Amino acid sequence: xxxxxxxxxxxxxxxxxxxxxxxxxxxxxxxxxxxxxxxxxxxxxxxxxxxxxxxxxxxxxxxxxxxxxxxxxxxxxxxxxxxxxxxxxxxx
Amino acid sequence: xxxxxxxxxxxxxxxxxxxxxxxxxxxxxxxxxxxxxxxxxxxxxxxxxxxxxxxxxxxxxxxxxxxxxxxxxxxxxxxxxxxxxxxxxxxxxxxxxxxxxxxxxxxxxxxxxxxxxxxxxxxxxxxxxxxxxxxxxxxxxxxxxxxxxxxxxxxxxxxxxxxxxxxxxxxxxxxxxxxxxxxxxxxxxxxxxxxxxxxxxxxxxxxxxxxxxxxxxxxxxxxxxxxxxxxxxxxxxxxxxxxxxxxxxxxxxxxxxxxxxxxxxxxxxxxxxxxxxxxxxxxxxxxxxxxxxxxxxxxxxxxxxxxxxxxxxxxxxxxxxxxxxxxxxxxxxxxxxxxxxxxxxxxxxxxxxxxxxxxxxxxxxxxxxxxxxxxxxxxxxxxxxxxxxxxxxxxxxxxxxxxxxxxxxxxxxxxxxxxxxxxxxxxxxxxxxxxxxxxxxxxxxxxxxxxxxxxxxxxxxxxxxxxxxxxxxxxxxxxxxxxxxxxxxxxxxxxxxxxxxxxxx
Numbered sequence: 220x221x222x223x224x225x226x227x228x229x230x231x232x233x234x235x236x237x238x239x240x241x242x243x244x245x246x247x248x249x250x251x252x253x254x255x256x257x258x259x260x261x262x263x264x265x266x267x268x269x270x271x272x273x274x275x276x277x278x279x280x281x282x283x284x285x286x287x288x289x290x291x292x293x294x295x296x297x298x299x300x301x302x303x304x305x306x307x308x309x310x311x
Numbered sequence: 312x313x314x315x316x317x318x319x320x321x322x323x324x325x326x327x328x329x330x331x332x333x334x335x336x337x338x339x340x341x342x343x344x345x346x347x348x349x350x351x352x353x354x355x356x357x358x359x360x361x362x363x364x365x366x367x368x369x370x371x372x373x374x375x376x377x378x379x380x381x382x383x384x385x386x387x388x389x390x391x392x393x394x395x396x397x398x399x400x401x402x403x404x405x406x407x408x409x410x411x412x413x414x415x416x417x418x419x420x421x422x423x424x425x426x427x428x429x430x431x432x433x434x435x436x437x438x439x440x441x442x443x444x445x446x447x448x449x450x451x452x453x454x455x456x457x458x459x460x461x462x463x464x465x466x467x468x469x470x471x472x473x474x475x476x477x478x479x480x481x482x483x484x485x486x487x488x489x490x491x492x493x494x495x496x497x498x499x500x501x502x503x504x505x506x507x508x509x510x511x512x513x514x515x516x517x518x519x520x521x522x523x524x525x526x527x528x529x530x531x532x533x534x535x536x537x538x539x540x541x542x543x544x545x546x547x548x549x550x551x552x553x554x555x556x557x558x559x560x561x562x563x564x565x566x567x568x569x570x571x572x573x574x575x576x577x578x579x580x581x582x583x584x585x586x587x588x589x590x591x592x593x594x595x596x597x598x599x600x601x602x603x604x605x606x607x608x609x610x611x612x613x614x615x616x617x618x619x620x621x622x623x624x625x626x627x628x629x630x631x632x633x634x635x636x637x638x639x640x641x642x643x644x645x646x647x648x649x650x651x652x653x654x655x656x657x658x659x660x661x662x663x664x665x666x667x668x669x670x671x672x673x674x675x676x677x678x679x680x681x682x683x684x685x686x687x688x689x690x691x692x693x694x695x696x697x698x699x700x701x702x703x704x705x706x707x708x709x710x711x712x713x714x715x716x717x718x719x720x721x722x723x724x725x726x727x728x729x730x731x732x733x734x735x736x737x738x739x740x741x742x743x744x745x746x747x748x749x750x751x752x753x754x755x756x757x758x759x760x761x762x763x764x765x766x767x768x769x770x771x772x773x774x775x776x777x778x779x780x781x782x783x784x785x786x787x788x789x790x791x792x793x794x795x796x797x798x799x800x801x802x803x804x805x806x807x808x809x810x811x812x813x814x815x816x
Contacts (some may be wrong), residue, residue: 230377231377231378231379231388231432231433232377232378232433232438232441233377233378233379233380233437233502234438235666236437236438237502237505264502264505265505265506266506266507268505271506271507271715272378272380272502272507273507274379274382274388275388275389283414283508286751293382293499294382294499294579295384295499295579296579296583298580300583301582301665304553304574304581304582306572308574308575311386
């Protein structure tokens with residue numbers, strides 16, 4: 220099983236530098252995880268390294284497809300507050 | 312080498328003579344005058360370390376460091392925006408090789424550029440290979456450029472040896488707190504020892520690393536500037552303590568910057584409605600810290616890929632596709648650069664000599680009204696595009712420098728941007744006429760000095776109680792400000808206002 224990076228990735232390289240399996244590479248759009256190389260850090264670290272340093276909520280999915288860092292978990296901004304702010308900005 | 316720090320030495324002549332308690336007296340040029348010669352030599356042409364130098368010398372940042380090891384509540388890691396001007400934002404990331412090429416292109420085309428900094432868009436020391444590869448190549452290929460780095464401090468202790476090896480003698484650490492309770496409200500998490508750590512515990516580790524890094528740098532004689540973000544209600548009072556602590560540990564300069572928090576930036580503070588400080592709050596805190604510490608007031612909080620004089624950004628002239636076509640003969644560029652730097656140095660030396668002569672005279676030279684020294688201070692805004700003179704049209708200014716004139720002399724207070732931080736599309740900020748925005752930004756100023764000004768803004772400024780003045784075009788800023796102040800004294804405006812204030816008080 221492997222983790223996956225999705226399009227909300229901002230290409231900040233943080234995960235590449237900390238991956239113990241050299242499983243992450245740059246691509247045209249965003250960084251990608253080579254599923255054949257990813258070990259989910261099993262045997263290396265207690266926590267998956269890419270998911271532990273990634274600053275973008277939702278950008279990394281766990282093996283079961285759930286976001287490693289759900290909305291609000293990294294910024295501390297409650298999702299409903301964020302949605303409200305976005306609505307306000309759009310309405311300007 | 313032992314570094315001395317400003318503001319604590321009671322024997323220093325400038326403080327002793329004026330009897331000022333705040334440490335803020337004297338012209339801004341005095342900011343560095345207490346320092347030993349070897350340190351002054353290090354900063355005399357560094358626009359981010361010397362207020363005077365920033366009128367003449369330019370800096371650039373190269374965006375080779377995208378990764379970060381912490382999250383700050385004033386930062387949004389979606390850093391790619393062409394229209395925002397604030398730390399942590401860039402248009403394009405560079406590889407170290409591309410960065411070196413860009414630096415040489417800028418150095419050849421903007422010979423006043425003396426300083427290359429790596430400041431993000433993440434944390435440079437969380438990108439050690441990209442950062443140090445860039446520094447290593449530049450120290451070999453462009454030895455006439457000063458190298459500096461800006462960091463959150465988390466990875467600093469492990470990087471000090473490497474920094475010393477590459478002759479990096481200027482390091483900026485962003486220190487917003489020395490108390491984990493305060494820090495827990497600024498930093499939601501850090502990445503440390505292969506784990507994400509949250510809250511107070513995270514802040515405690517970060518603070519320990521910052522302080523340890525600061526001590527290690529000072530031990531090695533590396534100049535340390537401390538940046539702090541002023542966040543009203545979160546660390547405003549606490550920053551006085553921060554200033555004391557970092558000064559005691561040997562930091563050389565403290566730069567307290569206002570929080571930038573717009574909802575459209577998508578930061579925690581922006582979205583949650585945390586307010587930014589107003590200019591008066593910032594100035595009050597800087598003045599309060601100035602009793603303990605040498606304060607920087609000319610920071611423009613520039614982007615992680617900024618190019619040019621502070622307050623300007625010429626990054627558009629040096630995009631990757633443009634530098635690709637430039638042929639740079641760096642040896643020839645170095646000869647030209649050295650000549651231009653020498654000419655600027657000569658100008659600065661002449662200015663210093665003139666200032667020393669003027670210092671023997673008493674200012675202001677107002678008719679003796681018996682109220683000498685009793686006139687209230689006045690804030691004035693100045694439009695300049697560099698060179699330390701008033702040389703910009705009011706309508707062309709994207710920022711104004713603010714000076715305080717008083718019977719004690721002229722001192723630099725800070726700058727006011729008249730563009731909004733984001734000048735992008737309709738989603739960015741509320742619409743307001745540029746002129747109304749400028750007038751609002753100049754709140755508290757009683758005069759604005761520029762090279763020229765149109766009829767419409769003249770009237771609007773006057774109506775807002777700000778006297779426009781185009782009579783001092785091309786004159787040195789401090790002298791012009793003092794001339795206008797003396798005129799106000801002569802006209803009796805400062806006494807009358809004072810009386811009114813007393814009556815209304």
